Amino acid sequence: MSDDVEVAPADVLDLPVRGEDGGIAPEFLELVSRAIADSDADVLRARVHGLHEADVGDLIEALQPEERPRLIELIGADFDFTALTELDETVRVQLLHQLPPHVVAAGIRNLDSDDAVYILEDLDEDDKAAILAFIPAPERVALLRSLDYPEESAGRRMQTEFIAVPPFWTVGRAIDYMRETDDLPETFYEIFVVDPAYHLMGALPLDRLLRTKRSVLVTAVKTERSYVVKASEDQEEVARMFEHYNLVSAPVVDDAGRLVGVITVDDIVDVIQEEADEDLRAMAGVGSDEELSDTVAYTARGRLPWLLVNLLTAFFAASIIDLFSDSIQRMVALAVLMPIVASMGGNAGNQTMTVAVRALATKDLGSHNARRVVVREVLVGLCNGCVLAVLLGAIAALWFANWQLGGVIASALVINMLAAGLFGILIPIVIHRFKLDPAVASGVFVTTVTDTVGFLAFLGLASLWFRG
Amino acid sequence: MSDDVEVAPADVLDLPVRGEDGGIAPEFLELVSRAIADSDADVLRARVHGLHEADVGDLIEALQPEERPRLIELIGADFDFTALTELDETVRVQLLHQLPPHVVAAGIRNLDSDDAVYILEDLDEDDKAAILAFIPAPERVALLRSLDYPEESAGRRMQTEFIAVPPFWTVGRAIDYMRETDDLPETFYEIFVVDPAYHLMGALPLDRLLRTKRSVLVTAVKTERSYVVKASEDQEEVARMFEHYNLVSAPVVDDAGRLVGVITVDDIVDVIQEEADEDLRAMAGVGSDEELSDTVAYTARGRLPWLLVNLLTAFFAASIIDLFSDSIQRMVALAVLMPIVASMGGNAGNQTMTVAVRALATKDLGSHNARRVVVREVLVGLCNGCVLAVLLGAIAALWFANWQLGGVIASALVINMLAAGLFGILIPIVIHRFKLDPAVASGVFVTTVTDTVGFLAFLGLASLWFRG
Incomplete structure (x- = not known):
């Protein structure tokens, strides 16, 4: 098939899946690609079938798009x-589109419902x-019911397989x-006690179950848990609860x-990471x-709106500078120094904003401490x-031999x-x-403020001082 | 004690702990503060003792520093x-310093070792x-052994209580x-099979244990797990493994x-969040x-180094502008427009850098796809x-009635x-x-590049064009 050295079976089994940088090893990728080209199902079964799902996922992403369905x-x-x-979503959607529907149907029937819905x-x-x-x-009805819940809701992330007694x-x-x-769920950490209409009465963690004598009634040892999730709840709220109460x-x-x-922590870890x-x-x-696998066109289009907004605010800042063009013409040093004031403000504003955005997201910042944090x-x-003003003033004064400018x-500043x-x-x-996401919009406003105030304060003070 | 309306016991039990914004409710805080002032241990036991540890933690942070040890x-x-x-670390260290050592010692003796070490x-x-x-x-020796592991290592995060058979x-x-x-651990999800010298032979998840007949040997059903953590391993590596393999x-x-x-996922969730x-x-x-609870002086000192570095790079950018002061004097429009070019580059560079930093942290970006992502x-x-050049060029040309400037x-751009x-x-x-953290240093370098290139390209081209 190729004039490369033949890979003997022992080598096939020995090749490590991951390279030193933690990604799929190039040699392993090469081996899989060649097996796909040769339609060598035996090698693929021997080397890919036993891998953890996460490794198989990374391998698929590393393959060429046309190799993926073949694998x-x-x-x-x-x-x-x-x-x-x-x-990645892009890779998954494309791959599933390439595969025959009956193959996908057969494949997802074996999964826990949360994975199938995902x-x-x-x-x-x-x-x-x-x-x-x-x-x-x-099974179809069960899947459709889960798919009926809103996107990013607990109903989408839950698995419908659980043990209720x-x-x-x-x-x-x-x-x-x-x-x-x-026919038990693949993994589970607690069983549930329900009435005949499936109303939840309590939960029983497995460790507690194991520590209890066989003759005890499940109701006697069930937890009085207040940590119940509504199917319509947003997954971020659920993640916050898991994190807060160590569930x-x-x-x-x-x-x-x-x-x-039931929602398990492995799905929640992904949500926390995503958030x-x-x-x-x-x-x-x-x-x-x-995603890293997106095309150039898709990526560029996605990033453009933010750049357009920034273009707008940049023009606004420029129009402030324009107000002082006479002063700049008389003293070019102003043009040289003005970006420093704006950029220092931008950096300081960004520091404060970053702390605020995360503290709001984790609910560490609320009405009880807002005043203290603002101060x-x-x-x-x-x-x-x-501190910085002393430094900046001194250097500027020395540079342009002008103490007033300093x-x-x-x-x-x-x-x-x-x-x-x-x-x-x-x-x-x-x-x-206003119930909006501060991470999205804060940046524009803060930069606009620090640019505007920076140019206005510096050029304005300079105009007053050197004119007067 | 106070002439406020007396809070009747029923009300005391009804007051919700958390307000609408998810923080500790001001009324509840007020109630606890008053009980502390009155040394009313009954009210505190009734209302605080039953709360989840996470709620008690938030409550303590909301109290005044002098109230905390009293509680x-x-x-x-x-x-x-x-x-x-x-x-928060600051609050914890301060509070523990205020409490008598024997009280703290008695308190942490009841905890799992990972919490005591923390x-x-x-x-x-x-x-x-x-x-x-x-x-x-x-117990002291066991704690000291855990404390001997490096900071942020698995040894610090593990609990030394586990079940081995x-x-x-x-x-x-x-x-x-x-x-x-x-004397079992507070919660556990698997038990371990060890030889007489405590060498790990395998693990047995509780759900598997429960599904197996009583007469089966534990070795027959133990997992051949490859997910073992070394005590000296960095907690971030451990978190990556948990996340990757859904442990x-x-x-x-x-x-x-x-x-x-043994390390459990609740500790790891915190690590992922922190990371x-x-x-x-x-x-x-x-x-x-x-942390949000840090003092002004501590916070300001912590943020100063970054601002100093930025002051340096801002001066560098200013010195580029200074090279073209003649051109600016002849055409002030250059000073008005130059921040736009630099700021647009800065924003675009920041977008790319953010994607790169996270992809490197999650190992989605590695040698296998670096070339493709760079392209x-x-x-x-x-x-x-x-796209933006057309827009910016047109507006600049119209503004200053100068098509060449556009x-x-x-x-x-x-x-x-x-x-x-x-x-x-x-x-x-x-x-x-170079095995350094790209999140820390990338920003300075990228901004330096986009500022320098921005000013140099715009002012340089303008000088060539309008002089020639």
């Missing part, structure tokens, strides 16, 4: 579709319908039931209080859905403003650092109070 | 010291020694052992492969240990550069957007390759 079809029924939940939810309606048509009615069972009977039943699993109920599913990432990206003006930020701005720029502290904290708080 | 002393032996793990680790040596002196030798036990015997032993618990071994503890936060803060130049970022810069600024894309991705990659 899955060659491995056949042995392929674990859970790996698809580890893919795989289906981003597909376009045609692809989704084609796949669902190959799934038997009862009636209150009159003993611990022993519950354990026997689990020993005898094959590993929580029951999900519908509006009538009936148990409909922090979203704040970071929002502050830089990158869309929360941008602190203003004072921090004042302190650092004074005084003017020092004063302007103090004013701008004060503004940076004040608006860096107030703008996110106000945006948050 | 703990009034509740006495009923106070759950786990709540202290939920506090509470002790940040104290100064004197306070730590005073508390440890009140703890009996065997010999390989010749049956599932039934293991379950009976758990039923009969009182809830992992055994920790020493250098000789002996089981020394994303650290990137965000590092990019804004805020120290990772800064993508440069092309994105080119695309958006062209052409010059449009060309300069395309150049700077290209530089932003290229250096926005290359700088974090290079820093990462």
Whole structure:
């Protein structure tokens, strides 16, 4: 097939999956690519089938788009579709579109419902319908019910497989039931006690179950848990609850209080990660859905709106400078020095804003401490403003051999650092109070303030001083 | 005591702990403050003792510093010291310093070892020694051993309470052992199989244990797990592993492969949150240990270094402008427009850098796809550069009634957007390759590049064009 050295079976099994940098090793990728080109299902089954789903996911992303469906079809029924939940959305949607719907249907039938929903939810309606048509009615109805919940809600993230027992069972009977039943969820950390209409009565963590004598009734040892999730609840709220109360699993109920599913911490870890990432990206003006595998056109279009907004604010700042063009013409040093005042304010404002945005997201900043934090930020701005003003003023004065210029720029810096502290904290708080996401919009406003105040204070003071 | 309306017991129990914004409700805080002032231990026990540790933690932070130790002393032996793990470091260290060492020692003796270590680790040596002196030798030695591991290592985060059984036990015997032993860890998700020297042989998740018949040997059903943590490993690496392989618990071994503890996902959730936060803060130049409860002086000092570095780069950019002071004097429009080119480049560079920093942190960006991502970022810069250049050029030309000026600024913007894309991705990659944290240092370099290129391209092109 190729004139490269033949890879002997022993080598095939020995090649490490990951390279030193933690990514898929190039040699391993090469081996898989060649096996796909050779339609060598044996090598693929030997090397890919046993891997963890997360590793298979990374491998698929590293392959060329046309190799991906071939890999899955060659491995056949042995392929674990859970790996698809580890893919970037773009890659997943494209791959599922390339695969025959009956193959996808067969693959996702074996998964826990949360994984199946995760795989289906981003597909376009045609692809989704084609796949669902190959799934038997009862399972299809269950999937459609989960898909009916709003995007990013607990209902989408829950798995509908769980163990629920009636209150009159003993611990022993519950354990026997689990020993005898094959169709249990893949992993679980607690079982639930429900009434005949499936209203949640309590939960029983496995460690507690194991520590209790067989003859005890499950109702006697169930937890009086107040940590119940509504299916319609936003996943970020759920994540906050898991994090706050150190949960590993929580029951999900519908509006009538009936148990409909369970959310486990592994899904929540992803949500927490995503949420922090979203704040970071929002502050830089990158869309929360941008992925490394996106095309140039898609990425460029996604980032353009933020740049356009910034163009607008940049023009606003320029128009402030324009007001003082006479002063600049008389003293070019002003043009040389003015970006320093604006940029220092921008950096200080950004520091304050970053702290505020995260503290608001984690609810560490609220009405109980807002006043104290605002005062602190203003004072921090004042302190650092004074320190930096002495430095900046001295250097500017020496550079242009003009002590008055040093005084003017020092004063302007103090004013701008004060503004940076004040608006860096107030703008996110106000945006948050209007129930908007402070991470998205704060940056523009804060930069506009620090640019405007920076140019206005420096050029304004200079005009007054050197004219007067 | 006060002439406010007396709070009747029923009301005391009804008052909600949290207000609408998710923080501690002001009425509840008021109630607790008054009870502390009145030394009313009954009200405090009734209202605070039953709360979740996370709520108690938030409550303590909301109290005045002098009220905090009083609260703990009034509740006495009923106070759950786990709540202290939920506090900001500054508040915790201060509070522990205020409390008598024997009270702290009695409180942390009841905790799982990971919580006890967490509470002790940040104290100064004197306070730590005073508390440890009140703890009996065997427990003290165990705590000291954990404290011997490096900061932020798995050894610090693990709990040393776990269940280990010999390989010749049956599932039934293991379950009976758990039923009969009182001194079990507070919560656990798996038990471990070890040889007589405590070398780890495998793990047995509780759900698997429950599904297995009593007569089966534990070795027959133990997992062949490859997810073992070394005690010296960095907690970020551990978090990455938990996240990647969806773990809830992992055994920790020493250098000789002996089981020394277990790490659970609730500790890891905090690490993941912290890590994303650290990137965000590092990019804004805020120290990772800064907390909302820090003083003005401490906060200001922490943020100053970054501002000093920025002052330096701002001076560098200013010196570029200074090269073109003649051109600016002849055409003040250049001074008005130049910040636009620099700021647009800065924003675009920041977008690219943010994506790169996070992708490097999550290992989504590595040698296997670096080339493709670099090319993508440069092309994105080119695309958006062209779109924005048309707009910026047209507006500038109209504003100053000078089509040549429009052409010059449009060309300069395309150049700077290209530089932003290229250096926005290359700088974090290079820093990462030198094993440094790209989140910390990338920002300065990228801004320096976009400022320099921005001013140089615009003023340089303008000088050439209008002189020639």
